[in-house]
Structures are given as C-alpha cells and as structure tokens.
Amino acid sequence: MRRAARVTRALGDTVVVRRAAAPFTPLAAGGDAIWGSGVRCSLGFDVSVSGAPYFLTAGHCGNDSWNWSGTQGGQEIGQTFDSHFPGTDYALVQYGDGGADPPAPSTSTTAASSRSLRRPTPTSASVQRSGSTTGVHGGTVTGLDATVNYQAGSVSGLIDTDVCAAPGDRGGSLFDGDTAIGLTSGGSGDCTFGGETSFQPVTAALAAEGATIP
Incomplete structure (x- = not known):
C-alpha cells in the first residue's frame, strides 16, 4: 500500500487510492x-452476436463453468463461449438450441434491454443493480476507471459504486432505467450492513465481443 501511495502521489489528482473496509472478493x-x-x-444482459442469442455475465463465472442451466440441476441452456478474468471481468455465454428455456428475465435485463451507455457514467450518478440473491438495489457511482486487486489478480477499468451486493449477485446487471451500464464484478460488505461494489463496464464487453443489446 505504501508503494502504491508513493506512485500515485506523483500523479496528483488524476488518481485516488482508497482502502476498503474489508477485502474485495468476487461475489461468489x-x-x-x-x-x-x-x-x-x-445473468447480466441478453445480447446478440451476428444474430445469434448470447448473454453476458462475470468473467470469473465463465472461468468457473463451461455449462449453464436456468435451474439447479436443470437442462443446459448455454455454454461459455468466451471468458476474461482477471484483467477484465466478463464472459459471453451462447444459448444452446436444445429446446431448454432460458431463465425468466430479471427486472434489470428487461428494463435495460433497449440501449447501452456509450459514454462514461458520471460520478454521483444514480444507478441500480440487480442480482438473483438480493434483487434490485440502488446507489450512486463513486469512481471510474478503478482497479481492484482480487486474490486471482487485478481487474482494471471498473466502475465503483456504493450499491450493496451479496454472494450470488456476481455477473448481474448495473443499469439506469433502460440503459445498460455494467456487470457485477465484486465488492465488500453486503445488503444487510452496506458495502461497496465494482462493475465491469458493459460497453467494453460489447465492443470486444462484437455484441449488441437487442
């Protein structure tokens, strides 16, 4: 931490170093x-690649599993097509054609299906996060282009927020109305005692994969 402080002091106000109240971990x-x-x-957001259906989730989720189902022990709905973590934190999962129904759309995937943000979210902007453990919670953006050091490695370019999250919410969506913003990466705390959560910008994942949100 002392070394980081020495390096960042030379950069002046362009860098802010903050110590979290608890270690940051992927929300698994x-x-x-x-x-x-x-x-x-x-599930983060349903997307399309060359007309085919996919969805985005966290990269450390994609690293953990090749096959995905909509219920525990249920029929496979898709396979991890591409996954990136650490460095960045997103995975692209391709829906299968075996006739299995995808998960029911969450509030976030439905609300944010119409467009994605093409400019940086300003700090202090109001946002909402949806995950299957804790549902929908709101808060504000507290920082941009953040780097988080996980045990498995660092992830850069993240959006910092004061929105709470809990294990199982990883990969879920950050949005503002009908605007898709990010994918839940990790954080500290929970929705009982507060905390902070960082998000992979969805625009970076879309651009890298040539994907669009329908």
Whole structure:
C-alpha cells in the first residue's frame, strides 16, 4: 500500500487510492439464476452476436463453468463461449438450441434491454443493480476507471459504486432505467450492513465481443 501511495502521489489528482473496509472478493456463492458446474451466478444482459442469442455475465463465472442451466440441476441452456478474468471481468455465454428455456428475465435485463451507455457514467450518478440473491438495489457511482486487486489478480477499468451486493449477485446487471451500464464484478460488505461494489463496464464487453443489446 505504501508503494502504491508513493506512485500515485506523483500523479496528483488524476488518481485516488482508497482502502476498503474489508477485502474485495468476487461475489461468489452457491445457488442462483444461472447454475454452472458447482457454482451459481446472475445473468447480466441478453445480447446478440451476428444474430445469434448470447448473454453476458462475470468473467470469473465463465472461468468457473463451461455449462449453464436456468435451474439447479436443470437442462443446459448455454455454454461459455468466451471468458476474461482477471484483467477484465466478463464472459459471453451462447444459448444452446436444445429446446431448454432460458431463465425468466430479471427486472434489470428487461428494463435495460433497449440501449447501452456509450459514454462514461458520471460520478454521483444514480444507478441500480440487480442480482438473483438480493434483487434490485440502488446507489450512486463513486469512481471510474478503478482497479481492484482480487486474490486471482487485478481487474482494471471498473466502475465503483456504493450499491450493496451479496454472494450470488456476481455477473448481474448495473443499469439506469433502460440503459445498460455494467456487470457485477465484486465488492465488500453486503445488503444487510452496506458495502461497496465494482462493475465491469458493459460497453467494453460489447465492443470486444462484437455484441449488441437487442
């Protein structure tokens, strides 16, 4: 931490270093809206790639599982097509054609299906996060282009917020009305005692994968 402080002091006001009240961890736990091989996560946003249906979730979710179902032990609905973590934190899952129904759309995937943000979300902006463990919670953006150091490695370019989250919410969506903003990466605290949560900007994932939100 002392080394980081020395480096950032030379950069002046362009960098802010904050110590979290508790260690940041990927928001992982068992049981959720999308089930993998021994893990559960939250679906972020339904997207389209070259006309084919996919969805976005957290990259550390995609690293944990190749196959996904909409219920625990249920029929497979898709397979991880591409996954990035650490460095960034997003995964692209391709829906299968086996006839399985995808998870019922959450409030966030329905509300934010019409457009994605093409400019940085300003600090102090009001946002909402949806995850299958804690549902929808609101808060504000507290920082941009943040770097979070997880045990598995660092993730950069994240959006910091004071929105709470809990295990199982990872991969879920950050949005403002009908505007898609980000994917839940990790944080500290929970929705009982507060906390802070960081998000992978969805525009970076869309651009890298050539995906669009329908």
